[in-house]
Amino acid sequence: MKKMSKSLRKSLEPILQRDSLLRSFFESKEFNDALTIIKSQERIDEDYLAYNIKKIEGLSYELFNRVCNSVFYVLPPVEDPTMRSHYTIDYNGLRFNLLIGQGSSHWTERI
Numbered sequence: 001m002k003k004m005s006k007s008l009r010k011s012l013e014p015i016l017q018r019d020s021l022l023r024s025f026f027e028s029k030e031f032n033d034a035l036t037i038i039k040s041q042e043r044i045d046e047d048y049l050a051y052n053i054k055k056i057e058g059l060s061y062e063l064f065n066r067v068c069n070s071v072f073y074v075l076p077p078v079e080d081p082t083m084r085s086h087y088t089i090d091y092n093g094l095r096f097n098l099l100i101g102q103g104s105s106h107w108t109e110r111i
Contacts, residue, residue: 019073022069022074023070023073023074025070026071026073026074031067031070034058034064034067035067035092037056037058037059038059038064038067038108039094039110041056042109042110043109043110044059044107045105045107046064046065046105046106047105049061049064065106068108069106071091072096072098075091077089077098083099085100085101086099087099087100093110093111094109094111095108095109
């Protein structure tokens with residue numbers, strides 16, 4: 001097997017760092033605490049948090065997205081056959097949703 005060049009290793013560093021951060025966050029107390037807050041709500045849409053339509057104590061827009069990004073990074077998503085570019089993950093009593101279009105949107109709902 002050929003050795004990885006220094007330039008390739010350097011270009012992969014941000015990806016490897018992101019991988020490490022998302023995986024360690026997924027296993028953290030902060031993640032589990034946020035998950036408890038998310039599970040206490042019937043449904044959370046990231047836009048509600050972003051535009052202060054719905055305020056949830058202990059859960060910011062940034063933390064909600066961090067949780068969602070971590071879940072979608074660590075666990076395998078399922079593509080919704082009825083809606084193009086819609087992916088879901090059922091985890092710990094919640095359905096995490098990701099819709100990808102010109103941007104992306106996360107929401108959760110209890111299952």
